[in-house]
Amino acid sequence: MKRVYVNEKWCLACHLCEYYCTFAGTGEKDMARALKGIRTNPRIKIEEKDDISFAVSCRHCKEPLCVKGCITGALTVSDGVVTINSDKCISCFTCILCCPYGAISYADDKTVLKCELCIRTADRTPACVKGCPNGAIVFEERG
Amino acid sequence: MRVVKYVIIGNSAAGIGAVEKIRQLDKSGEITIISSEPHHTYSRPLISYLLQGKTDEQRMKYRDDDFYKRNKCTFLAGKTVTKICPDNKYVELDDKKTIPYDKLLVAAGSSAFVPPIEGLDTVKDKFTFMSLDDARKLQASLGKEKKVLILGAGLIGLKCAEGILDKVKEITVVDLAPRILSSILDDEGARIVQDHLERKGMKFILSSGVKTFDGNTAILDNGASVDSDILVIAVGVRPNTKLLAGIADIDKGIIINDRCETSAKDIYAAGDCTQSVDVSTGQSKIMALLPNAYMQGECAGANMAGADMSFAKAIPMNAIGFFGLHIITAGSYYGDVYTDKKDGGYKKLFYGSDRLNGYILIKNVDKAGIYTSLIRERTPLSSIDFSLICERPGLMAFTKEERVRKLGGADL
Ligand SMILES: Cc1cc2nc3c(=O)[nH]c(=O)nc-3n(C[C@H](O)[C@H](O)[C@H](O)COP(=O)(O)OP(=O)(O)OC[C@H]3O[C@@H](n4cnc5c(N)ncnc54)[C@H](O)[C@@H]3O)c2cc1C
Numbered sequence: 001m002k003r004v005y006v007n008e009k010w011c012l013a014c015h016l017c018e019y020y021c022t023f024a025g026t027g028e029k030d031m032a033r034a035l036k037g038i039r040t041n042p043r044i045k046i047e048e049k050d051d052i053s054f055a056v057s058c059r060h061c062k063e064p065l066c067v068k069g070c071i072t073g074a075l076t077v078s079d080g081v082v083t084i085n086s087d088k089c090i091s092c093f094t095c096i097l098c099c100p101y102g103a104i105s106y107a108d109d110k111t112v113l114k115c116e117l118c119i120r121t122a123d124r125t126p127a128c129v130k131g132c133p134n135g136a137i138v139f140e141e142r143g
Numbered sequence: 144m145r146v147v148k149y150v151i152i153g154n155s156a157a158g159i160g161a162v163e164k165i166r167q168l169d170k171s172g173e174i175t176i177i178s179s180e181p182h183h184t185y186s187r188p189l190i191s192y193l194l195q196g197k198t199d200e201q202r203m204k205y206r207d208d209d210f211y212k213r214n215k216c217t218f219l220a221g222k223t224v225t226k227i228c229p230d231n232k233y234v235e236l237d238d239k240k241t242i243p244y245d246k247l248l249v250a251a252g253s254s255a256f257v258p259p260i261e262g263l264d265t266v267k268d269k270f271t272f273m274s275l276d277d278a279r280k281l282q283a284s285l286g287k288e289k290k291v292l293i294l295g296a297g298l299i300g301l302k303c304a305e306g307i308l309d310k311v312k313e314i315t316v317v318d319l320a321p322r323i324l325s326s327i328l329d330d331e332g333a334r335i336v337q338d339h340l341e342r343k344g345m346k347f348i349l350s351s352g353v354k355t356f357d358g359n360t361a362i363l364d365n366g367a368s369v370d371s372d373i374l375v376i377a378v379g380v381r382p383n384t385k386l387l388a389g390i391a392d393i394d395k396g397i398i399i400n401d402r403c404e405t406s407a408k409d410i411y412a413a414g415d416c417t418q419s420v421d422v423s424t425g426q427s428k429i430m431a432l433l434p435n436a437y438m439q440g441e442c443a444g445a446n447m448a449g450a451d452m453s454f455a456k457a458i459p460m461n462a463i464g465f466f467g468l469h470i471i472t473a474g475s476y477y478g479d480v481y482t483d484k485k486d487g488g489y490k491k492l493f494y495g496s497d498r499l500n501g502y503i504l505i506k507n508v509d510k511a512g513i514y515t516s517l518i519r520e521r522t523p524l525s526s527i528d529f530s531l532i533c534e535r536p537g538l539m540a541f542t543k544e545e546r547v548r549k550l551g552g553a554d555l
Contacts, residue, residue: 003552005550005551005552006550006551007551008543008546008547008550047537047538047539048539049531049539052539054538054546054550056538056550059549059550059552065434065512066512068160068434068437068438068441069433069434069437069438071156071186071188071189071433071434072186072188072189072198072203072205073186073204073205073206087202088198088202088203090189090192090197090198091464092188092462092463092464093462093464093469093471093508093511094433094434094462095512096462096471096508096509096510096511096512097434097460097461097462097471097473097508097511097512097515098434098460098512098515099510099512100512100513100515100516100520101512101513101538101549102509102510102511102512102513102536102537102538104512105509142551142552
């Protein structure tokens with residue numbers, strides 16, 4: 001299965017992936033307009049310290065602890081992609097307790113936020129990958 | 144090959160984990176899942192959210208409506224197993240029907256402990272808070288003019304309180320322990336959460352128990368009395384072990400090994416009815432929490448279906464919130480302590496002998512799972528940047544090689 005992988009050597013800490021991710025979630029056409037004045041709630045987040053930086057998003061683990069631990073059944077795996085049913089999620093944060101990558105976050109008390117590999121978008125290519133100017137985030141099949 | 148007969152007692156997290164794993168590995172075996180509760184599998188922790196109006200009976204289903212059909216399993220709803228016959232390998236139901244098994248899973252969960260308090264039988268409206276039926280009954284008796292007394296300031300008592308606070312006149316919570324949530328919080332953390340709940344309007348009487356009930360009046364052991372219209376008893380839960388009495392080894396819970404096997408042949412157990420090794424201390428104990436229940440059920444299911452799976456990473460761990468204040472805790476609280484109270488939050492990390500043993504996070508719970516994994520995996524703290532990770536959990540604290548593995552896919 002194709003997943004998002006990160007090569008920290010090429011990451012510029014430009015945070016564009018975070019903007020593209022938030023934008024993809026809005027369903028709008030124009031990025032500048034869509035993001036004007038809103039707090040970005042990306043499902044991918046840059047970690048940075050000194051001159052090291054890299055993006056972290058859901059790994060879509062083969063044995064996902066978040067799905068196993070989910071107390072409501074809101075997190076499921078469909079065709080390898082860990083997806084969230086926001087209708088069922090009650091923001092108990094058990095998935096945040098379980099995820100060893102720190103890849104699940106929250107914005108409000110309605111539902112948690114996580115990467116779904118842009119499966120709900122038209123061309124099914126993650127927006128962070130398309131938007132990364134330096135090839136530090138890739139979408140590919142690896143063993 | 145002969146078709147294997149799988150029988151599962153309990154239709155909740157542990158039982159469902161087993162069904163999913165068995166079906167993944169064995170497409171033709173016969174699975175029968177039996178439950179005293181006459182409901183489609185539902186999320187037990189959501190009963191308080193149901194009363195609060197944050198979910199409904201459809202959305203709180205733990206799995207989709209077609210779950211049993213899709214997994215080709217027979218669901219016997221509203222049937223209670225009364226007896227297990229390990230010699231002839233069958234279980235007997237309350238309607239006297241018998242069901243043969245090759246592999247049996249006991250995932251019978253736990254029941255509310257009701258302490259023998261004098262005069263309890265004189266209290267008219269009293270409830271436990273463990274099941275959908277309990278929640279429906281409690282809901283039917285709520286009212287804006289009613290006063291509620293909750294016995295027990297643990298997870299279940301306080302979730303119940305949160306669920307009904309704005310549906311009743313007032314809530315008083317009484318507990319023998321000197322602090323609330325005593326199983327997951329230390330004194331200081333408990334104080335923060337108690338202040339928050341008091342600001343929302345709950346009242347607490349701690350370090351006190353009820354000596355006697357006289358109808359609607361509870362007389363406490365310090366002599367004070369509390370009047371109420373509704374009593375909720377949430378002082379603790381007890382594992383349902385009775386079915387295996389005399390058949391398998393039982394301590395407080397049914398004793399299982401890393402493969403979720405009991406001491407009896409072809410009988411497995413998982414979830415709240417069991418006790419197993421907590422890797423944060425190395426001691427055997429009950430860890431009655433949903434993630435553990437699911438993962439033990441899954442492990443039992445795999446082994447019942449002939450695979451070889453081990454679940455040796457159980458630790459106490461909990462995510463809970465009250466009116467928007469989030470609390471995440473895991474592991475055990477011993478060793479040296481790192482404390483951080485920045486920005487109105489509360490963080491304590493407990494560590495020693497090069498390992499993280501436990502943590503408490505209140506308010507800022509970002510990336511808590513990174514701490515959880517350090518405990519579960521017993522990661523040597525000398526192999527990471529511990530002072531950085533104390534400050535903020537992140538993958539940055541790991542070595543470059545480790546990060547490349549984690550983000551490059553080698554760990555999946
Ligand atoms: C109000 C509340 C809030 C909670 N909140 C959380 C939370 O936030 N996070 C968390 O991790 N955990 C929480 N828990 C705990 C969690 O619900 C349990 O850990 C989990 O449900 C355990 O699953 P289980 O499958 O082991 O057992 P259970 O869910 O207890 O299910 C066991 C089932 O077996 C059935 N059964 C028992 N004996 C028989 C028999 N002889 N014949 C047939 N059927 C039988 C029972 O009727 C029951 O349906 C909460 C619990 C409650 C009550």
